[in-house]
Amino acid sequence: MQSFDFSDVDELYREIILDHYRSPRNQAELEDADIVSEGVNPFCGDEVYLRMSLDGDVVDGVSFHGTGCSISQASASMLTEAIKGKSLEDAESLYFLFRDMMQGRDPTSEEQDRLGEVESLAGVKNFPIRIKCALLAWAALEDGIRAHHRRTRDGG
Numbered sequence: 701m702q703s704f705d706f707s708d709v710d711e712l713y714r715e716i717i718l719d720h721y722r723s724p725r726n727q728a729e730l731e732d733a734d735i736v737s738e739g740v741n742p743f744c745g746d747e748v749y750l751r752m753s754l755d756g757d758v759v760d761g762v763s764f765h766g767t768g769c770s771i772s773q774a775s776a777s778m779l780t781e782a783i784k785g786k787s788l789e790d791a792e793s794l795y796f797l798f799r800d801m802m803q804g805r806d807p808t809s810e811e812q813d814r815l816g817e818v819e820s821l822a823g824v825k826n827f828p829i830r831i832k833c834a835l836l837a838w839a840a841l842e843d844g845i846r847a848h849h850r851r852t853r854d855g856g
Contacts, residue, residue, distance in 0.1 A: 713820035720817075721770040726780035730763045737844030739766075739836040746772040748837040750844055752783075759783050759791055769833050771824060776837035778818045788845050794818075795842045802831050 733751035740747050746768030753761040762784055764776045783791040798818060801807050802825050812819050824834045 710823060713823055716817055716820040717770065717774045720774035720777040724764075724773060724777040726763045726777065726784075727765055728763055729765065730761050733761075733763075735844040735848045737840040737847065739840030739843075741768075741772075741832055741836055744769065744833070746833055746836050748772060748776045748840055750776070750780075750837065750840050752844065754788070754848075757787050757789070759786055759788065764837060766837075768836075769830075771821070771830050771833040772836045775818075775821055775834045778821070779837045779841060782816060782818050783841070788848070791841065792845050795838050795845075798838050799835060801825065802835055 730751040730753050732753060734754040735752040736750070738747070738749045746766070748764055748766035748768070751763045752759050762780045764780055766773060766776060782794055786794070794814065797807065797811055797815060798821075801811075801815070801819070801822055804825055807815060807819065807822075821834050824830050
């Protein structure tokens with residue numbers, strides 16, 4: 701497991717990230733998931749597995765499990781909290797917002813509100829090698845949503 705130097709990250713944000721790493725949310729596995737997806741980074745060994753149950757088009761339940769660095773695991777924990785109760789469209793929109801923030805675009809104050817605690821990961825963009833860690837669970841989310849749309853569109 702890789703460590704992360706938090707010395708350049710704001711104290712409050714560091715505490716939020718460490719809290720999610722030490723006490724990850726939503727790790728109780730969902731039995732009847734409508735969406736199952738995974739994110740694996742073979743270069744560093746980070747792994748995240750997402751499971752989501754839907755009520756119509758709304759994320760009714762979400763869980764994750766995985767292994768890896770504090771950034772990848774905290775990001776996955778924050779993702780599960782951020783998308784619970786959201787429509788798939790809103791969850792996907794949050795993915796694009798987070799991805800854009802990780803790629804250097806500063807979110808507006810309205811977008812910061814939408815991101816909530818997830819915004820605490822903004823400082824990671826200053827460490828390019830860690831951006832993939834932060835994005836791993838989010839890319840799995842996007843992959844899972846796209847696969848779900850393909851299945852439902854194709855009648856499967």
